Amino acid sequence: MPQYPNRQFLDFENPIKELYEQIEDTKKLAEKNPKIDYTNTLRQLEDSIIEKRKEITRHLTPWQRVQLSRHPDRPYTLKYIDKMCTDFVELHGDRSFKDDKAMVGGFAKLDGETVMFIGQQKGTNTKLRQLRNFGMANPEGYRKALRLMKLAEKFNKPVVCLVDTPGAFPGLEAEERGQGEAIARNIYEMIRLKVPVIVVIIGEGASGGALGIGVGDKVLMMENTWYTVISPESCSSILWRSWDKKETAAEQLRLTATDMKGFGLVDEIVHEPLGGAHWDYTEAAEILKSYLVKALAEIKNTDPAQRVNNRIEKYGKMGFWEEAV
Template structure:
């Protein structure tokens, strides 16, 4: 079992932390008493950790999944690229303003095939979090992403976009440089890309910050992630003037992978290692890679015209609503569920 000497634990992971502490104590006893065999005790504790991870995973609330998506030990975009790809060549700059460190991307080999892979990148420590602007891209980040996607289209290479952001950067300077236009332009252009496009929510998927690189032939979502228009904290502060109702907001927003799949907003849920992707980077990357390879093979068999038309149809049919006729007016019809749109 891998050891995590500097590991951080969430509140609901505390029972696992206690078991790790028992293992540490047992090992210290073994060092003091080399004649006594503590191997079986340690093996029992390691088995208990696996069982506890399984137990916790089976009963996660929406808010706990939000917490897992933000886990400080969770793998970010560059970690997935490192584990899934070879020969990654990072490309920089939007050729207009500057290089946005919150958005990374470049050519790489995935299972022997050249792809353009890009996504938001968070930092792993305080200094890197500031450098990466906490994964919140500025307009130049989205323009860089579009430049890379257009480059992939030029050389007929598939695009893979990994989403992990608390939102696009909301600062005044970002708005001055056209944040809204940059995101809208990306959505418009991604619909029309002639190459295969696969999108994966690997962490947080918030609002326009996610949609700016979130349009694709297939949209996948890892099971301990969230995808919605607003974070639970911000929703709580708007509705209840306090962050204290964030758990209620997470429940009502219906932001989990299961909810999104039910609404028809994502195509597939990518399973994670027991307890979450932060427990085993290699296993998490291998699982995601298998989904990517499978979907790429399916999409590549279609013509560019088919891909674009199906993309337009896919996003045009998202959502469901009900239309109510006014008194004395003719019945307008209604759509009550996602199934009506299929």
């Protein structure tokens, strides 16, 4: 993990930043005064950081969880694959138009078992964010994802989808190439896949961009992520003609992992390291890996036809409605 001063802090993480600054100042004093032992002072400051992370985590608002899901230091799909798996072989292209860099996928070994991993990938710096289109896939990205799912089905290998996108790319060229059709086709085909499918929301889960790889036997959601039909900023812009109400929108959208589990839209909440996944990549990956191994073990022995029927029934029951008499 990156250490201060390279670490980036959100506004509500500033108390932690101040403690890190105190540690840096104390280390400089220790260099200037080698005869004075600052060990206890440094230990107390490190303990204070842990306590402050606990305190902040306990009182997060929905908007703060949205901010954490977008944290620039947060691990993305390829980082999780790197930390959880071995022998990852990335596969490219949709065999129709081109290779979409916002959608990545390939076979990897998870706890000794071959699994097809698919997910949106954001960039870690300005150049890579442009290359990855900020995690917003074009139609060829969803068609690549479907090609890889069908490949996994051909070889009877389970599929794990890691969702992290602010939405499918809304550009004119994406619409010209059939963005809506590509997402709808994926939803239709994912329901019918005969192999186990596990979906995990690891960051942002927005609208059809998330649903394009979001249909599975089990849907997991990491603790500091969000999953809903529209981003809080866009919702605020539509309802109040301004982004100033984004915090209110985040609260009203009921987009947190706890809300989604309460609605029955996700099956389990994956806990994160203290303060968020960006504090410890290795721990975050180990926690997620344990959930994935458990989920795959629960469903891999189900008869394929029954698995498809269970999926249809699962998604058919979602939502709340009343019938007018």
